[in-house]
Amino acid sequence: MSQRSDQDQPWIVDPETAAEALRVLRGARVVLIPTHQNVDADGLASPLAMRQALAAYGVEAYPLITDGDFPSNLRFLPGSEDVLVYGRDELPPYDLLCLIDCADRKRLGAFAKEDPSRLDGRVPIVNIDHHKTNDRFGVVNVVEPEASSSGEVVAELFKLWGTELTPEIACCLMAGIYGDTLGLRTPSTTPHTIRTVADLVDAGGSLEPVVDWLFRLKPRSTLCLWSHALQNIRWTGPIIWTEMKRAGFRECGAEMAEAEGIVNFLSGTQGSRVAVILYQDEDEGGWRVSFRSLEKTVDVSAIAANFGGGGHPLAAGCHVEGGPAEKEAFIRRVADLVAEAPMAVGAPA
Numbered sequence: 001m002s003q004r005s006d007q008d009q010p011w012i013v014d015p016e017t018a019a020e021a022l023r024v025l026r027g028a029r030v031v032l033i034p035t036h037q038n039v040d041a042d043g044l045a046s047p048l049a050m051r052q053a054l055a056a057y058g059v060e061a062y063p064l065i066t067d068g069d070f071p072s073n074l075r076f077l078p079g080s081e082d083v084l085v086y087g088r089d090e091l092p093p094y095d096l097l098c099l100i101d102c103a104d105r106k107r108l109g110a111f112a113k114e115d116p117s118r119l120d121g122r123v124p125i126v127n128i129d130h131h132k133t134n135d136r137f138g139v140v141n142v143v144e145p146e147a148s149s150s151g152e153v154v155a156e157l158f159k160l161w162g163t164e165l166t167p168e169i170a171c172c173l174m175a176g177i178y179g180d181t182l183g184l185r186t187p188s189t190t191p192h193t194i195r196t197v198a199d200l201v202d203a204g205g206s207l208e209p210v211v212d213w214l215f216r217l218k219p220r221s222t223l224c225l226w227s228h229a230l231q232n233i234r235w236t237g238p239i240i241w242t243e244m245k246r247a248g249f250r251e252c253g254a255e256m257a258e259a260e261g262i263v264n265f266l267s268g269t270q271g272s273r274v275a276v277i278l279y280q281d282e283d284e285g286g287w288r289v290s291f292r293s294l295e296k297t298v299d300v301s302a303i304a305a306n307f308g309g310g311g312h313p314l315a316a317g318c319h320v321e322g323g324p325a326e327k328e329a330f331i332r333r334v335a336d337l338v339a340e341a342p343m344a345v346g347a348p349a
């Protein structure tokens with residue numbers, strides 16, 4: 001017998017909005033699902049689950065990687081061979097965009113940069129996300145900031161739609177949830193998140209490849225890259241930070257996605273309040289920046305917003321233009337902003 005309180009369901013997708021999303025998606029001939037730049041597990045796996053669900057409704061949908069290559073650690077995702085890569089594959093003649101996991105429709109890599117009119121609303125957008133900073137730019141918006149991941153939001157949509165969960169769909173949704181919660185370890189993980197995963201396991205989804213490919217298996221080049229990052233660690237006030245230069249990636253033969261776990265590893269280093277990693281741009285004209293914190297009194301999305309970025313309270317990002325002087329000034333400013341945030345009671349020193 002179930003004795004669940006209301007607290008177990010901290011957020012719900014409005015059933016009318018869910019129905020409207022399905023109506024718009026089913027009305028399309030071809031749906032393009034462009035992923036956010038520097039795509040991660042949630043950003044790619046949730047679109048793949050959507051592609052498979054829409055196929056059951058007779059709608060063609062194509063996830064599109066909007067910049068760079070297909071990250072090799074995500075090749076295990078069922079249906080990954082159907083993913084288009086911008087610049088490599090021809091775009092299908094789409095009449096609807098579905099953005100999943102995209103807080104900002106401008107941060108869609110070369111797809112947006114080369115032709116910003118693609119995102120100006122002339123082609124309608126269905127917007128499915130879990131970022132607090134999402135400004136609800138779609139004709140239908142399913143934005144649930146309390147959800148751990150887009151995978152969790154999409155699972156909820158499928159429940160409302162009555163979509164049959166195949167083992168492939170279940171595996172993709174679990175990859176989204178596990179990717180964003182670091183394997184159900186972040187504070188964004190709720191009883192609802194864990195129940196969703198249990199339902200996906202019941203539907204035949206296998207957790208083993210998800211855990212292996214997201215957290216265990218790595219190429220040798222990753223160790224080379226991590227060794228660079230750890231050797232370059234610096235401290236500025238309450239922040240611990242490191243920088244990933246293009247030369248480091250070249251020297252190690254590593255791809256961008258291999259550096260993703262470093263900032264999570266740095267966060268929680270005793271004596272630090274925020275961890276920061278700077279990834280040098282391809283053209284070396286600036287840096288993409290990632291912030292992490294374990295302190296609930298620090299809101300890194302608010303800090304990132306000072307620099308035109310955004311994200312979640314404990315995980316956020318932004319971009320910094322310029323050279324070494326701008327970089328140093330940026331780091332000092334971030335350190336000042338972190339120092340202004342109240343200390344958590346009983347925080348470890």
Ligand SMILES: [Mn+2]
Pocket residue numbers: 042043101130148149150180
């Ligand atoms: Mn996400």
